[in-house]
Ligand code: HEM
């Protein structure tokens with residue numbers, strides 16, 4: 001750690017850890033309900049559990065991205081954050097809005113729009129919060145000594161992520177219009193601007209962990225984010241096939257979304273090429289595991305499992321089935337959960353001065369969570385294929401086919417247990433680092 | 446070899462070009478495509494009332510509509526075709542959790558007006574041109 005204000009990242013990372021644990025609890029509630037045990041139905045109905053699971057995911061990832069920005073931007077811009085006090089205010093307001101939103105879901109204070117369930121009144125608070133965050137980050141960057149490509153790409157991703165929240169706040173009487181603009185948020189986030197955030201963090205980590213020349217890394221960063229937008233913007237069309245939008249989206253969405261895996265392939269090749277080229281003497285091996293891991297797993301979850309159902313002729317059958325849940329889990333895990341874990345694993349020893357990266361627990365965390373998540377993905381895949389076959393191909397009643405899928409949800413619960421043990425190792429290791437301290441500052445010159 | 450400046454140009458140029466194409470297509474979709482496909486002139490007050498209820502109760506948190514939502518309960522796009530109006534009304538006004546096959550729905554106990562609004566909404570949804578979704582089961586005997 002080079003600047004005292006970087007320490008503020010810790011708060012955001014800690015919030016991420018807590019919300020992730022809570023997200024997992026709701027995952028189990030839904031998995032049991034799918035397996036036939038919906039004992040909590042009267043208190044936490046499935047729609048409450050799902051809104052909570054999805055929004056906690058989004059909030060802990062955003063909190064992780066914010067922490068990453070507070071850590072990375074000072075180091076790249078070579079100056080302290082303009083105000084730690086404001087950053088702390090921003091942190092507490094984020095935490096409060098998050099808690100109120102989740103509590104609200106339990107009493108029916110929500111909007112019934114997948115991933116965007118936070119009610120309008122709270123949306124305005126989210127906007128104020130994010131504006132404060134962006135203000136701190138952008139002013140720091142522009143007052144800084146350097147405006148590196150890495151910092152600019154990261155900041156651009158955060159800026160456009162905030163901007164794209166707005167189309168999700170408009171009310172439409174027409175369900176198709178509602179859906180059309182919901183994807184401006186959901187798709188253009190995960191297959192657009194969040195990839196800039198991921199790319200920026202990845203570039204930062206590769207520069208630090210491999211010691212390869214910054215110019216080379218940043219050149220390829222441009223190529224990757226170029227591929228992202230080249231394919232991902234028109235790729236939005238893969239959500240417009242069957243929602244009441246014109247037919248030309250089948251062609252456009254099909255072609256461009258089929259190109260989207262290129263950006264993720266680019267990230268994987270890039271990370272491994274830099275690793276090979278670089279020195280292999282950075283002591284924090286576990287941060288390197290997560291960094292290379294995110295590059296591979298994002299390609300598997302978003303790239304391969306994305307292309308598996310993105311062609312209109314396939315999507316016609318799989319649209320809105322458990323196949324989508326299969327892809328959603330590995331994609332979110334590989335790309336965004338793992339990049340947050342990477343920056344946390346890298347920065348915690350530097351912020352706290354405690355080098356816990358060699359502890360066996362750190363390795364158990366990596367392997368158990370990844371193996372567990374691959375198992376969960378496989379369980380969803382089996383359930384999804386069976387659902388498509390029984391319900392869509394053979395034409396069985398929805399619930400008749402669902403009742404044939406219980407076994408896959410028991411497999412899901414088993415794999416999710418492994419996954420959760422891995423996550424517990426990670427979280428325990430995180431808190432064992434203790435609080436960040438100024439004693440961990442290293443010489444700036 | 447590609448230089449960093451060329452790479453930056455590729456990023457900025459590509460982004461601007463594809464964003465503009467996307468914007469143009471979106472304008473077309475929103476201004477004429479969706480209104481035509483969805484028969485937007487048929488969106489009556491009752492349909493909007495149904496949509497508001499669908500939203501306020503987060504029905505999408507269990508069901509899918511146009512294939513979007515959660516995967517716990519049946520796809521509702523063609524529910525009127527599949528089940529008929531009377532059945533749907535029965536589910537919506539039920540005082541007990543509807544659970545035909547073991548899995549429970551929330552007991553909403555909607556008023557008569559609310560039920561009618563939701564049915565109007567489903568009838569409108571039923572007529573939207575979805576480019577062939579949901580597909581006909583092709584292995585049905
Ligand atoms: C890290 C990147 C990605 C993440 C986090 C992600 C996540 C998701 C999620 C959560 C959904 C469900 C959304 C909803 O119903 O509201 C979804 C849908 C979808 N994704 Fe991705 N995705 C990613 C990348 C990709 C890529 C690269 C492709 C294509 C190659 C792709 C293809 C699809 C398709 C076709 C659907 C629609 C499924 C359906 O019709 O039900 N995704 N994705």
Ligand code: HEM
Nearest residue numbers: 024027028030031324325328329332333337416515516517
């Ligand atoms: C113990 C761990 C977990 C379990 C048991 C679990 C289970 C589930 C279940 C049952 C659903 C609902 C599917 C439906 O709509 O019927 C779901 C949705 C979802 N979960 Fe998880 N989950 C877990 C962890 C995670 C993690 C770690 C992530 C992200 C990295 C995640 C991301 C999602 C997403 C994006 C959806 C929405 C998928 C879609 O609608 O396509 N889950 N989860």
Ligand SMILES: [Fe+2]
Nearest residue numbers: 187191236238
């Ligand atoms: Fe997408």
